[in-house]
Amino acid sequence: MKNPYQALGLTAAATQDEIKKAYRKLAKKYHPDLNPGNKSAEARFKEINNANELIGSAEARDKFDRGEVDTEEASARAQQQAREYYYQTQDRGAGRYGQSFSAGADDIFESLFGSRQKTRSADELYKMDLDFKDALLGAEKEITLPSGKRLLVKIPPGIESGKKLRFAKQGNNGADIYVQLNVAESPLFTRMGNNIELELAISASEALVGAEVKVPTLTGAVMLNIPPLVSTGQKLRVAGKGVKGKGDQFVKIKIVNPSASSGAMDEEFKAAVKAWSKRHPFNPRSENERSL
Amino acid sequence: MNETRQFFSLFEVCQDTGLTQELVFHYIEQEWISPHSAVLPEEKCMDHEDLARIKLILELQQDFGINDDAIPVILHLIDQLHGLRNDILKSREENQL
Numbered sequence: 001m002k003n004p005y006q007a008l009g010l011t012a013a014a015t016q017d018e019i020k021k022a023y024r025k026l027a028k029k030y031h032p033d034l035n036p037g038n039k040s041a042e043a044r045f046k047e048i049n050n051a052n053e054l055i056g057s058a059e060a061r062d063k064f065d066r067g068e069v070d071t072e073e074a075s076a077r078a079q080q081q082a083r084e085y086y087y088q089t090q091d092r093g094a095g096r097y098g099q100s101f102s103a104g105a106d107d108i109f110e111s112l113f114g115s116r117q118k119t120r121s122a123d124e125l126y127k128m129d130l131d132f133k134d135a136l137l138g139a140e141k142e143i144t145l146p147s148g149k150r151l152l153v154k155i156p157p158g159i160e161s162g163k164k165l166r167f168a169k170q171g172n173n174g175a176d177i178y179v180q181l182n183v184a185e186s187p188l189f190t191r192m193g194n195n196i197e198l199e200l201a202i203s204a205s206e207a208l209v210g211a212e213v214k215v216p217t218l219t220g221a222v223m224l225n226i227p228p229l230v231s232t233g234q235k236l237r238v239a240g241k242g243v244k245g246k247g248d249q250f251v252k253i254k255i256v257n258p259s260a261s262s263g264a265m266d267e268e269f270k271a272a273v274k275a276w277s278k279r280h281p282f283n284p285r286s287e288n289e290r291s292l
Numbered sequence: 293m294n295e296t297r298q299f300f301s302l303f304e305v306c307q308d309t310g311l312t313q314e315l316v317f318h319y320i321e322q323e324w325i326s327p328h329s330a331v332l333p334e335e336k337c338m339d340h341e342d343l344a345r346i347k348l349i350l351e352l353q354q355d356f357g358i359n360d361d362a363i364p365v366i367l368h369l370i371d372q373l374h375g376l377r378n379d380i381l382k383s384r385e386e387n388q389l
Contacts, residue, residue: 027355033348033370036377086348089341090374092381096326096341097367098374126330144331148321151330179330 004051004064012065016058023052036087050078124171125164125178128153132186133218135159136196137244143179147172153179158194158243188216194247197235201256202226217241217249224251231255299336300343309346316346322360324349324367 005012008022026048028034035041054074055061063069090098128143138157144150151170159165161183171177189196200215210228214221217238224238234253241249258264283289306313319325325345327337345367352358352366 024355024357027351031351036374083347084340084344086341086344086370087374089344090378093378095374096328097345097371098378127335128330128332129335144317144320146320146327146329146331148317148323 002047002051004054007047007051008055016061019052019055019061023048023056027052032085033087036091042085046078050075053078123176123178125180127180127182130155130159130161130181130183132184132189132191135161135181135183136191136218136242136247145171145177151177151179155181158246159183189218189249192250194243195250196242196247197250197252199252199254200224201254202230204255204257207231207253207255215251226253298340300338300340301336302331302338305338305343305346308343309350311346311350319346319349322364324363 005014008014008019008026010018010022014022027045030041030045030048032038032042032045053060054064054069054071060069089095093099124145126143126145128141130139130141134141134155136157138159139155141153141155142150143153149170151167153165155165159181161181164178164180167177167179169176186196189198191197196218198216200213202211202213206213206226207230208228210230211226212223213226215224215238218241222238222241224236226236230236230253232253232255235250236253238249238251241247300308302313302316305311305316311319317331320327320331325338325342327342328339329335329337331337348370349363349367352363353360358366
């Protein structure tokens, strides 16, 4: 690798200001975007850039001058960081930006002096991700359009995934804008129209004698009164906690027993339950058995 | 070039270029870059072309000392250059056929 001072056409006695000036002067001359497709200019620019990395700031230069920089390693790192230059994205009509000035089928002068924006007139569709909660309760989101214009999107409560909101004449050349919403799923709640459902695990003893438990809702936790003798699958209603102003939240009961290894079901407990069941026989399958 | 087309979110672009979100919005408002979809923080709204263009603008500003007023003039001329370059290449290829 070339000595960075030589690469910038300087000697080691150069001042920091001279280094900056030399770098800017050479970068302007050899920048790949000002020399599209010129491989030797690109190689020279890399060299200049490398030199600037090594001695462009007083701090880096001190390190380099003290011999603390492995120039081979720095050069390899620069190679690794090789980037795509803008001209490469526009090569052979591949780029959007250059294409809008390409004569193509149009009159060349029209495309040279016409604005890029003129080519757009059709309705514009944008996609937007939305939280489960915002879709249920409604929200206001500001988005920035590719034209730079900011648009306030008011999300009505209860909007469903895939629905489009229309903004008349907000696009380029008076085009309509559509914002299509993609509503995220919730790890807790399932949507059922205007209502939402939450599965709630309770213990067998809570199911038998009832309890007051904390239940999450879209607007924070509430205390829910579980009446005695509820069964798995039974749904309890929490009013007004679904789609704002329209729906409720249903809490679906799921009875969960401790695992066998937890030791919660000890011999004393088993004996007590057996004795109690004998005195209060209950067969939840009796109806099924009758119909067989 | 389509096979190399990559998309980046606003976060990724800021991380890669060191620009703040506000500055990226400024570039968009000035119409220096024109992302293909609405710019939302998580959305992959910019492609490799936008990213390379942002880096070019940054170099024009920081290394070449070009002020904001001259940036659109330079970009406009560069866009024209690429358009014309492609037209010349295309017509040269057609003439060879």
